[in-house]
Amino acid sequence: MPIYTGSDGTPLHYDDSHPATGEDLPPLITLAGGAARHPGYLGDLAGLSSRCRLVVPHLRGVGNSPEPSDDSSGSYWRQAEDLERLREHLGLDRLLLAGHSAGTRLATAYAARFPQRLAGLVLITPPATHLVATPPDAEELIARRLGDPVFAAARAAAEGGPDLSDDDRFNDWHRRCAPLGYAAWGPAEQAHAAVGRWSLAAALAYFSVAPPEDFAGRLGRVTAPVLVVAGEVDCLTGLAPVVALADLFPAGRAAVIERCGHYPWVERPDEFRRVLDAHLGSLIEVDHHFR
Template sequence: MPTYHAADGTPLHYDDSAPGDRPPVIVLAGGAARHPDYLGDLAGLRERHRLVVPHLRGVGHSPGGLEPERAGSYWQQAGDLEELREQLGRDRLVIAGHSAGTRLATAYAARFPERVAGLVLITPPAGHLVGTPPDAEELIARRRGEPVFDAAEAAVKSGPDLSGSAAFTAWHRACAPLSYAAWGPAEQAHARVGEWALPAVQAYFSVAPPADFAARLTRVTAPVLVVAGAEDCLTGLAPVVALAGLFPAGRAEVLPACGHYPWVERPHDFRRVLDEYLSLVEVDHHLG
């Protein structure tokens, strides 16, 4: 497994689907601090694109470092991505983040806007960046009455078990039906993949970003794609779509009958949208 060293000397690991000279797409897992195994092959995206998937601090094969609470925050881990860019020998990066991974993706974009060649934000939490009223509760209300869904909502309301990573993971899995527009065999199998690292979760949110976080994103001139699930009960829909408007070259793509994991729930639509976007970025921005 390839390794690079962060500025503080911490050895950080990443998966590389096609080592070599091809332009990489940096893929950031969410969770927060969920093992990136749950990303799978992103509906076959690696067939056409080189995917580089970092193991974030304290997750998978990467240690937390000497000061995990500070260094492991998503705002500080943007510096780790800058070190990874240099390791890969690229002038700019295309970054795709999912869910909480979009916090790190946008932190990098805010701190290093000139280093961003493209940005894909997949079902991102957006309430901390836009003032659009949340609508997740409206989506949840439409689903009530489904026994499995109701049990998942009750688990969410009970709050997480913070006694350890195994208990925290078990709580997430009890909540999982809330994350999908349907709860079929594919969704159930996917929900069992990828454990959460509780200390890394806590570190991820340990440093608040600056007050001008959202304003900094207006300086990102690269094309930005926001992928939303029309039935995402975790993020809602309206704030996610509004997030695209922060960026000078942002646009939103809403996938119907889809929750929080579009490559699982709408694989063909997800693959089409990502292939089109990544091909455009590679042609128009001449990745260095």
Template sequence: MPTFPAADGAVLHHDRLGGDGGNPLVVIAGGAALHPAYLGDLAGLSGVRPLVVPHLRGVGESPRPADPERGSYWRQAEDVEALREHLGLARLAVAGHSAGTRLALAWAARFPDRVDRLLLITPPAQVVPEAAADADALESRRGDPVGDAALAARERGPDLTDDDSFNAYFAAVAPLSYSAWTDREQAHAAGMRFDMVAMQAYFSVPPPEDLAQRCAAVPAPVLVVAGAEDAPVGPTPPRVVAGLFPRGELVVLDGCGHFPWVERPEAFRAAVDGFVAG
């Protein structure tokens, strides 16, 4: 597995998908602290541009930092910058999914002149304080047994005993993140694995209060992709995130939730291919 050196001397791992030709798109997984295997190749996006998928601190093959704050998304922006330098690129194209958009935003805010383009897929609530979740979106899932059971699990909250109990919680609430709960969605959800300690570290350093102002200084194009039926998020956070950037655009895909490349792969590709190709 390819590696790159971080600024603090840690050796971090990444996957590379697709051909060797052309500048890659760096893809940051969400969760937070999900093993990036759940991304696949984003419905074949590696055929448009090679994908470099880092294993974030404490996830997959990358080691857990001795200092938990080094695993925060704000500090891991330095790792994204180290990856850019390792790849030998003056500017970097970055995609982030869900909680991975927090890291993508942190990197862009800290290194605005190094951004080639940003693809932000289903950014979650509270990426910035103005991006609050829409409670009505969650309430819309009441009334069927699957939705009711998932909402009840969400209301109980996660069990922080160990990784297994932590992952059991996310398995119980998973139906809320999809527009349907067929074999396809169930198989995708079953393949996801969170690291509890890495997730806690991810949120250990809050972003600065001027994060929105820093995003406004990013000159690169930004595309935000949202799912119209993303119940845990709702329509407001993606709209707010797109509005942070002077060149931000929003595309909302019908018939999908938090994982549009899984539920609507053709529509997802139609929305992002031209942007990713540059």
């Protein structure tokens, strides 16, 4: 597994879908969510590795990367500095960057801190209420599904809050909440929900540093093209705030995938690929600075 050096000298790991193959595929730096979930749950993003070289960092304390030396270095605001070191390690002028869920917090932190180094941004089902004033609507989506006993049990588990006593109990809570993240709870969704373990210590560190008060304002100065992908029935993030997030960016646009929850590459892979292929294709055609 390849290694790069983080901002404080710590060796950090990443997965590379096309290591040393010589294929001329544009690298897409891809950030997992969770927060602090092993990136294995991303898979190959519905076959996206055939179009892009997927470079997937193991964030601090996750997977093969060591736990942060202190909480602040594991925060999403500070880990933007690690992404800048990864860019330098890969020899790229600019990054084509994607994030899912809590990984979009790190992606937007990088965009806010290093806007001149960003070639393009994809935010997949991002939490957005910390950045936009649009009223949250997740509870409305949840209310429509409480007649389903599996969904209702997951909702009850979520309302009880996570057990922070150890990693196993923290992961057990996530597993019990898992049906909330999908528009349906069939075999494919259940299999996907079982992939990717969470790190409790890394999750706590991830939120240990509050971003500056002008975080949203900084995003308004990001000129790179931004695609926000929303699930029509995403009960974790809601819909309206996610769509509104695109308006923060001068070159932002939102795409809503129907009958989809929080994991569009699993639930609606064909629609997900159509949306991403169109966005990435336009970037790759006009911008070669991230190659």
